[in-house]
Amino acid sequence: MKEVIVLGRPIIFQFYDQQLSQKFKVYKPWESSLPLEQFITTYAQSVEAMICSPMRIGSQISSSILNLLPLLRVIVTPSTGLDHIDLVECRRRGISVASAPTVFSEDVADFSVGLLIDVLRKITAADRFVRNGLWPLRGDFPLGSKVGSRKVGIVGLGSIGLKVAQRLEAFGCIISYQSRKKKPVSYPFYPDIHELATRCDVLVICCALTDQTRHLINKEVLLALGKEGIIINIARGPIINEMELVQCLKQGEIAGAGLDVFENEPNVPEELPSLDNVVLTRHVAYYTEDSFKTIYELICGNLEAFFLNKPLLSPVLDD
Amino acid sequence: MKEVIVLGRPIIFQFYDQQLSQKFKVYKPWESSLPLEQFITTYAQSVEAMICSPMRIGSQISSSILNLLPLLRVIVTPSTGLDHIDLVECRRRGISVASAPTVFSEDVADFSVGLLIDVLRKITAADRFVRNGLWPLRGDFPLGSKVGSRKVGIVGLGSIGLKVAQRLEAFGCIISYQSRKKKPVSYPFYPDIHELATRCDVLVICCALTDQTRHLINKEVLLALGKEGIIINIARGPIINEMELVQCLKQGEIAGAGLDVFENEPNVPEELPSLDNVVLTRHVAYYTEDSFKTIYELICGNLEAFFLNKPLLSPVLDD
Known part of the structure; x- marks a missing residue:
């Protein structure tokens, strides 16, 4: 046997x-x-x-x-x-x-696009608003941001990253990427993550977790992404310095985040569930x-x- | 003046x-x-x-x-x-x-794709799971359904419907449509809504509300869509017979729904917020x-x- x-x-x-x-x-x-x-x-x-x-x-x-x-x-x-x-x-x-x-590449790519649309267009926040019965009580709901013409930086243009890029092109997003080496694609390549963040509105983390990518996304990168910036992580939690991300989200240094992975799963930083500008999922991007x-x-x-x-x-x- | x-x-x-x-x-x-x-x-x-x-x-x-x-x-x-x-x-x-x-066509199309991914991949449900602190307590979470290769029927192939179709093609969805008249596109055309529902896994409602489309989506259409079926409505609430939709959702006659519009806004049927297989948003598909x-x-x-x-x-x- x-x-x-x-x-x-x-x-x-x-x-x-x-x-x-x-x-x-x-x-x-x-x-x-x-x-x-x-x-x-x-x-x-x-x-x-x-x-x-x-x-x-x-x-x-x-x-x-x-x-x-x-x-x-x-x-x-x-x-x-x-x-x-x-x-x-x-x-x-x-x-x-x-x-x-x-x-899992297609499923993970689909999910990351779902997170990106959700954060920009506040789908989960709107669902909470309706489920909590607030619609008849309150007229106001914050405006979302358009998906199209958003500058999206793909961090790690492997099998998943490429599929994310192809999907987002159909929405009119403007794609660029960071990767260990330049790929045979027409998207602009920025070897430096800091430069990618400076030039983009959204970062989608699609790279593998290695010694080189651990805490690749730190406070400096998040500040370079800026106050209108959104970060999506469907790769591995420790690629982001989670403590610094939480601080930036709380202080409005970036606009929002869609996170399917965390540094210390199944534990999620206790500050995050009280924020309305994040979408938090339980490592299910591959889960179909x-x-x-x-x-x-x-x-x-x-x-x-x-x-x-x-x-x-x-x-x-x-x- | x-x-x-x-x-x-x-x-x-x-x-x-x-x-x-x-x-x-x-x-x-x-x-x-x-x-x-x-x-x-x-x-x-x-x-x-x-x-x-x-x-x-x-x-x-x-x-x-x-x-x-x-x-x-x-x-x-x-x-x-x-x-x-x-x-x-x-x-x-x-x-x-x-x-x-x-x-609003692009924004509404983006949002409807967001709802579709959300319902199939359970993004909002996963976010509730995490926010409610269930991840460390429970291992289980239901599997989602792949977006790609899903047969999606667009109800009303106008400016919005066409943009929904173009976006979903990038995910590998198989598009067909129902409309008042055949359009100059290569997608299969089914003039009969019942036939479209029979042939599709997902219906995305993109048509105008008129006397002809009021309650176009009724129990018969939902039963034709079937137990694995998903319905997305970003058009107008009364295009769906909401009472029959709620019954079908509760009884598992269809799999789920993503609803940005309702028959009696701002009121949402009281049964819906307790369901996990729906995403409910407050008429914000156009809201950027x-x-x-x-x-x-x-x-x-x-x-x-x-x-x-x-x-x-x-x-x-x-x-």
Whole structure:
């Protein structure tokens, strides 16, 4: 039987537990009373494959976890981001990693456009206004800002960022981007995030979380974006210095934010829910029936390829 | 001095009262203690121009209002919709009407796409989830539905409908439409609303409110749309039979709705705010700083043209 250890309780198991458990012998620590380390060592002498979770709480695949699994040869992560896996250590140990590089791109791009329209046009705020019964009581509601002709800077023009740009072009937004290197596109390229922020009304964060991008968006960048500026983050929380963002939002140094990710999920800074100029969602930009079905198939395909000694379907390759 | 009577307290006066009052002698019943009819008759022997409000409560420009103003020669409405004006009576009396036919098209189209993404991807519901502090307490959140490859039926392919279609194409939606007549576009055309609903996952209501479209969307159409179906209305509330919509939403006969307009504004059916599968906004699809500036300029332009005996900038022409 093909053994697979599953760490971090990936959300896919909420929807495809039964199917995965029929295809593989799946070891799930959350169904065991054993402490995690003891649970892992129970299977250490046979298990070669792992599914891990991209949600970061207590599910970092660090060298200390890898030390417990000497036979491990493959990790399958149902995510685009890889910041929860110690890739250097995996490489050193010859552990292959399979990810889901573009499965979620369209859904995440759609969601980020939804957040952008919502913040500019105050959809969630208007919904609260109506649900709270304020419409018959109060005539006033603040005007929104037009989406079209907004200057939008895409931070990280990968698979997601490119799809965000293509969608926003249909609204008449003016696109530019920052990225590690220039891409073969016609959008203006600004290697310096500070310059991008200065030139834009909206920043949409689409880059991976790395040592280089951690706290890339800090107070200086937010001040450069300016009082009319909007920030959208559907990538990873720690790319923004959250404390500085909260201060800027509270003090009106920027106009608003649409945040699907946070530095310390599932915790959201306590100041944010009282603000009307933010939209706060629970890391669901990738969260659709369609993409979970695709991801389930991709997990199975990668694991089956591994057990048949075939090439992985979606291997993570060295840069 | 160019006299203008203003009925229905148009929202533009929240933002451009001072500027309008400098350019014209503006008679505003809401600043007077006189009853409306008495207020109107006070100026009836001199006033030739009116600005009216597209918001419908107590501001219908009916023949009884027109009877009070025998010298009236022009009505300027800061709206695309004309259902608040008795156009037949205006025509009979030789009163010209100027509207704002496309000023709001882009903003309304943007907003309807925002509502569509929001309902499919549960943005407002996710924001409530986070604001209510549920994220750290509960892991579960329902999956959304992908925007791309959704079959979207546009009801009324005018200026707004066409812009909605163009935007949604960038998301990979499959567009078809219903309209009074076939348009020179490549989207499939279904003259029968029932057939459109049968073939689509989402209906976006973009048509004008007329005797033909009142309650066009009734229970039969909603049942044809089906249990996975979504309805978006940014046009006028009475195009939908609201009571039947509420029943269908409550009983799961359709999946969700994004409603910016209601039959009896500012009142919203009391069952709706307790539902999680609806987004409810306060008739703000057209509500941006940019379009209010444009509308202000268009109102002034039309009135100045009238007082100079020049052609109106945006006259309403007979069908």
